Amino acid sequence: MKARIGVYKFSSCDGCQLAFLNLGETLLALDELVEISYFAEAGMMDEDTPVDIAFVEGSISTAADRERIRRIRDHSGRLVTMGACATAGGLQALRNLADASAWLADVYATPEVLDSLDQALPVAEFVEVDLELWGCPVDSRQLLAAVRSLLFGVLPPPQREKLCLECKRQQAVCVMVTKGEPCMGPVTRSGCGAICPRFGRACYACYGPAESPNGSALGRRFEGLGLLPEQVARRFLFINSHADAFLEAGQRWMSGHD
Amino acid sequence: MTERGIPMQVEVVERVQESPTVFTLQLRLIEEAQRDAYRFDPGQFNMLYLYGVGEVPISIDGDPDRPELLQHTIREVGRVSGGLARLQPGDRLGLRGPFGRGWPMERLDGRDVLIVTGGLGCAPVLPVIARLMRQRERYRRVAILQGVKHSDDLIWRERYDEWARLPDTQVLLAADVAGPQWHGAVGLVTTLFERLDIDLANSTTMMCGPEPMMVAASRELLQRGAGEDDIWLSMERNMQCAVGHCGHCQYGEKFICRDGPVFPYREIAALFGQRGV
Amino acid sequence: MDGTGFLQREHFGELIRILAGRGYRVIGPQLRDGAIVYDDLSEVAQLPSGVIMDVQPARVHATVTQLPRYFSWANGPQALKPLLFRPVETLWQACRDDKGRLEFSAADEQEARPLAVIGVRACDLAALELQDRHFLQGEYSDPHYARRREGLLLVAVNCTHPDATCFCASTGDGPQARTGFDLVLDELDTGFIIGAGSKRGTALMEDLSLLPVREDQLAKAAVSHQAAREAQTRALPPGDLYDALAARREHPHWQAVAERCLSCGNCTSVCPTCFCSHEREQPRLDGSGSVHLREWDSCFSEGHSYITGLVIRAEPRHRYRQWLTHKLGAWHRQYGRSGCVGCGRCIAWCPVGIDLCEETAAVLGGGHD
């Protein structure tokens, strides 16, 4: 029997679902391989049928979201978070650092009607997650490799190594060394293909923290390149600001000392 | 010599569930020429390749005198081992091997033999025991010591009983935590050394299991008179290639896959038990 | 050196053309993204003419000058290693049919042309010899490395402009290339003194428009060899440091380095002798086939020392200690010499400028001579 999958969206930009929708012919091949029972954007609307694998995009930020993610967890075999929003809150988790209700009042007239939690949180804060796919957005290759592994009945190998390793495998020239760019590669998870360094610019950590990230040493290096402590902090408090290692490093730098 | 670079195809002939997480696979090489050529020494290992998932090093624990059947006892701990656990007779997988240096079988003649294992550590010494038992007269006293975390982890109880019935053969079991119906000792495997009935000065020890256990046990044996060249240990490190190229299994100047996995204590004494090496 | 000749600068393109004409894929240095990189070379114009590099720990800066030189720099982040020991390589493939039968096959080979590399340095040659020992001369020889190595043709250029990070003189590997090349060049403003190091090299020389070498040209080359040697300020203590480092396994300096070290693996990636790799599976989506890949890895990564449930070198200080102890100690016992050829790459390309010469000195307690 074909494995059944579902793709569920929460608060996000939709970009990670595109890892499926941009597959081209492979999307048709995937459809042969599995039964997609829920994927609203692609037209599959059966949200309550149990699935073997649930792919979840987006962060959780309302009471309704919270209930929905629990329902999804209950009917799913493996639950996979797809992308920075689902895995670490995403860019919108920046609100967690501020007084979000004041912000809301600021941007529109009748904030009372909003059903919004104060925070945008990763899925794992509410339910158990079997596999986290980092990245903003996730990469299609990464996603397909996960699908394949799960169909083989195993989890894909963890990818926690630093971007620098991928950068060197791609034979990109280090932008920190040649241009003094404050590159986040040394604390960031690989997986994107080191696109930023290959485009001659600093990595901005959209894949989240790597294993043993040394935020102090990197931050000091950034200071050496002319960044102020709060500028260092902002590099950590960006797309994956709610990931522990980045939150911690960012707050340390924000407080002005390392 | 069999092919090292590319796996050979093997078939699962038999699968036995030894405990909730431990299983044994009997494998047979599909190609006859490969089957005929394949020989291994006790203590060597194969790289088992689970299709589409990856390769892992697994000791060969069958009888070296019957290399046509390759037996592997595996604990389900992660990706590859978890996938291997689901294989059934008739399923195919890849195999590269055998690799490494095994136990010093040639040094055992006429000596006392001590086997100390912890956890699943007994798998790599099974072929040794098979040979000891078949040619029992070549060796003097034999002691087999096995320690487990919990008494329920012990597999192969019948085999231990069987070995215990042989002449001049001591079988001692210890569990850190004992469940009901446990007749062995309670504590670390080293607590069994008290009861050893062999002459450590004229013995050869073969040991495998978790590193802290091996460290404690070898230190104790040395104190009790065993020689640094007479304690042999099977070491474990991450292995990718098994041919000494990938660098993962380096242990000081050694490549465990190539120079080991079995080492005499003296060769690794300087590193043994050191953190982070 | 007998059998030398002088190749005028304006004739340098002949070398590229002749090599290409003999079926080689010609690789040479070029300035790209602010560094010297080695890539396909089809004409002289691609060479880094007049490029001068200012190389400091964690800082590399290129300046293009009018200097009539192609090789007035020492090295870049890579040279030979990625050409032979590929950063990512298919080792073999497996297919599975609908009955579950497997078929294994060697990786498809695409590159038919042998490689010719122009602009190889003495340190690169020394590193190549070490990689040869590792990949070819053990019990098992790596067929992928071997295949590319076999046809490899090397045009060495003696170093005239060592970087501030270079210390090949102290490791005994440079700045002058002594063996292992097919041709060796000394660059002067007007052209190149060229000599052969192999039969292939000699044959190549016959096709070049060479002039006889003049005494004053030889003298100039000798002066620049000397100058290149003397310009080096860094050094490593000689010999096998295994025991000395082992004796300092718990030295507090390992932790001091770890506070700075990013464990990013740039040092091992740019090091021409580092050889670690991991293997990875890349199955097709439909499950009908799978590719088994090898990729560069680093002893600075967690996965390097992972065994189920345990990372043996979880702490960065253990990772740095592993790298240095292996490089300067264990290597002697594995391959008969230090794993460092003094190219200084790990110093220049470490994003935080950790300097193995300094760290070694600090661990060994004080300076050295």
Next chain:
Amino acid sequence: MTESHNIRIQVPVLARVEGEGGLEFAVRDGQVEELRLSIYEPPRLFEKFLEGREYHEVPDMVARICGICPVAYQMSAVHALEQVFGVDPGAHIRLWRRLFYCGEWIQSHALHIHLLAAPDFTGFDSVTAMAREYPHEVRRGLALQALGNDIIALLGGRSVHPVGACVGGFHRLPALEECRALLERLQAAREQAQALVRWCASLPVPQREQSFCSVALRHPDEYPLNEGRLASSEGLDIAIEDYEQHFEEFQVPYSTALHASLHGQDYLVGPLARLNLNLDRLPASVRRLVDDTGIAFPSANMFHSMVARAVEILYCVEEAIRILERQPPLEPAAVPVLPRAGTGYGCTEAPRGLLWHRYVLAADGTIEAARIVPPTSQNQARIEADLRTSLQDFGLERDEAELRLHAETVIRNYDPCISCATHFLRLRVRR
């Protein structure tokens, strides 16, 4: 269905739209009442996040508002910021940006046509189901979508949240060989794009006209993409800086994303509005094909939006070919910028329509205030107005399933992008 005049229809989750939203409406006594297009994605507060960030962080941040049209967000933003700094990156950067943008239109439109809209007109639930009957058309569509993605990736490294664009130009421009390879693919795709226009025009769509005001950019000599003045079918002609004097954004109490109005009226942005206003800016080759479809543009049939998208795909393929054949210089990839204080405006044509940005910057280049008006909130009022009349015309006596499907078809036709619409706001669904 005896009491069919009094029903309440709820579509909690709209299928095949970008982002999740719902629809709720009640029919009472043969009239549509209480119609609410409810966009209930939580607000993401982007405009607030931007405050206090540095100008160079903006392109990477605003891209995250929408995974489907990140290029549009990046382009509106860099133009606004360059206006503040008073830099002009030059004609070649303008061309490369146009190429970049073409990629996004092709990608987004191909996705919408094949994955979201066409199944409505071919009678399927999804593209995968449609592929069984229309394998050739679907493959062609997916190939065009891939081509669009690859154009974005050429300049941006990846098609979702590309990393190539910066204030002042690009971080890197492609290599010559990469451009040549792309050019060949584009040339091969031209015929495919033409066939797509014909196919879309041949699909049976409801023939129903309505009156609405089209709003789009208008450029003196180009089909509008990355610049122009704001124009409407009712004669509006203003500079983008004057947007706020004519357009108003407001919150509606019952639902989520902000609505917008032009002089108090709803209006249409997007492909059909663009095409209606800019037919004369199409190259002759594209114009000819438009005429061949037999559809008389400007069209008052909203369902001609899909054809308009196909026409724009063809336009972008041709425009991309034109740009690459000219081979704009590959250097410099960017001009240096010097931050200074000021207010800047950027308005470009996202695949779904006008995307207007305004930034107020401090002297050091930090953002003090930002305002972003995405196309979908501009279309919201229009969609609701359309639904009211369309459902009425469709026949309110029809059964619920039919009404639902028709309502969804109408909505999908606008290609609303809820993720964009909720870049900072949430409205409540009533269930």
